Structures are given as structure tokens and as C-alpha cells.
Amino acid sequence: MHWTMWATGGLGLAMALAACVRGSDGGATPQQTGKVRVSVYDEQGKLVGPIETDRVVKSDAEWRAQLTPEQYDVVRRAGTERPGTCALLHNKDKGVYSCLACGLPLFIADTKFESGTGWPSFFGPIAKGNVEEREDVSFGMSRTEVECGRCGAHLGHVFNDGPPPSGLRYCMNGVALNFTPTAKLATLADPIARTGATTQPAK
């Protein structure tokens, strides 16, 4: 009986964690340096790329100054917002979700779906290089963490129980995202969109 109770409780905990929940709280997420290839919006509100650019690297003090404590906890310390708390959760407007920390476009509204988890969910990123995925073995589980491809902001996790066409569920923290409606995509214009016009096409 005791074992059954323990097992039931353990299963419940594991399921809750598997839904999206936070990674380890061992300190600020280490940042990588170097070049990345990402897609960005130009001044006409058109997605262009991939374009090679530098990773965004800032000191912990700079991130703390830029972000609110809640934002910092999620994007720099792999925290998780409480499910159901994000205003973007039920947003059905057409547009683009971008990285709160560096402005990189991450997901388009057409890929958003209602997962029932309490976190904004998408079946695929806007472009391949714009998110990075890596193994996360915290809590004794093997999950795939999703980060911003340019600044390393923790966004959430990806699971293979999503809808067609990808079968993937990108379970995101809404606090890590900014939303821009389609009519205002030009406001996401990134300076590297200009340099991209003169660089070599992607290999």
C-alpha cells in the first residue's frame, strides 16, 4: 500500500515535470560565444536568412539590468512560469513570437496550438537556426531543452507528442516571448538583414 502511494505520487510528479517544468537551479545558464546562422525580419517585414551573425553575449549583471526578476529567472536560470499565467497563452492573433531577451523571431502564430498544458505551444520554430535544442537530464528525466539560437535564452522544452505536421510540441514559457502582430512585422527589422543581402547564400 505504501509502495502504491509512493508510486502514484511519483508518477504524478513525473508527469507534472514532463509537462514543461523547470531545469536545474544551479546558477545562470552558461553562454556560448561565436557565430550562428539565423533568420530575421527586414524593414519590409519579410523574413530573410539564414544570415551569419554573432551570438548575443552579456554579463550576468547586464542580463539582470535588462530583465525583470521573473524574466531573468526563466530565460537565464531555466526557470518555468506557473502554467496558465501568461497573457499570450490564449492569443490567437496572426503574427510572430520573438525572443524577449534579444528580439530574434522564434515562432509564427500559424504554428501555435492549444496543448492544454497551460504554456504556449507550437509545432515548429520559424527557422531552423533560430532555436537550439540540447539534452536536459535534470530531475532524472531525459528531455530536450529549447533555447534562443542567438542569445541562449531558455525558452522551454520540446516533446514528441505534438500535432501534425511535425509531431512536435514546443512547450514554451510565455514570459520568454514577445508578440508582434503581422501588420507590425517591420518593427522587428534587424540590422543584420541588410548585411545579409550581400553575404553568400546558405550552404
Ligand SMILES: [Zn+2]
Ligand atoms: Zn534571444
